Amino acid sequence: MSKFLNNKLFRYLAVFLFLNSAILPVKSSSALAAWALKTNGVLELRTKSNTNLKAYFQKANQLYGDRFWVDFPGELKNPRTIKGNGPIEEIRLGKPSDGKTRLVIEFKEETYLAPLTWRMVGLDQNRWRIKLFTPKYAFKEIGEGFVGKRITVFKKNQNSNYVRGKVNNNLQLPNVKQNKFSVVIDPGHGGPDPGAIGIGGIRESDVVLDVSKIVKKLLSEKGVKVRLTRKNEIDLDLSPRVSFANKTDADIFVSIHANASRGKRRDINGLETFYFRGWKGRFLAKKIQKEILRVSPGSPDRGVKQGRFYVIKNTKMPAVLVEIGFLTGRLDARRLEKAAHRKRVAYAITKGILEYLSKVG
């Protein structure tokens, strides 16, 4: 148990949902009163009223399977482990730090999960519900205590208690000094050059233009000056993109692309980020790669690599080329065709850029 809780990987949060606001005194007893994982894959929780919950999801690694956990204020008295069945490997109740309670659900390897669609719903002042999976075979309920509604409940306030746990990779983008930085974003391809064509005819030039525009908006909101090499569906050769960037005083250059595999293999998915030279380029690539992986659970990490692409080789500032997924891959294409996912990817790229700017300057 302690090995599990002290593991540093545990602090890496792939996805998290923040819920509600009121906070209990730190040293109070656990706010978790009862929990049940029902036969339909729904987790129900009963807590003290107006508890501040934090829910997280982390993809499997070498040590553990996919995990979902919820942190509650108040200290758990008896840490314990409960054996799972069906898609559930194990359920652990622990004390991640003094004054806290953590309920961890670890899934078996083969379980299909879609954490980006998960929503924690507040049923009333002290009851919560989240659908985690759809059982393929019979699943036996696991739980402790009574999660149902008590007869004497508090006055209902449906609106304020219906909490949409927005799944964002991170709600907080780092701050940087206002009006200090300038970035060039290069949406790949355009016009008669659609770039990669994916499943169902999805076009790289459209996908990356959409993502680039959102990145521009998010960075602008942080006081970063952003220039796009193209703002619409025009054909722009590579050399004008580079000379445009080199004429500006931009701190960094980020080219956004989506991949296609040879033979359009649907089983090939993944994300990768290229730089051409310098530790700054490499550092920027690492920051972006880390963030885009977080919003693309299950999609392979193809790594940060050195690449000789024209636009990153010939720009004079630190430059990267990010491939946000395979339009020919089943998993990636299905996501990239959704506006919500493109938004998350844009968010992730923005976060990587801001982290770079705040550290390297």
Ligand SMILES: [Zn+2]
């Ligand atoms: Zn491309």
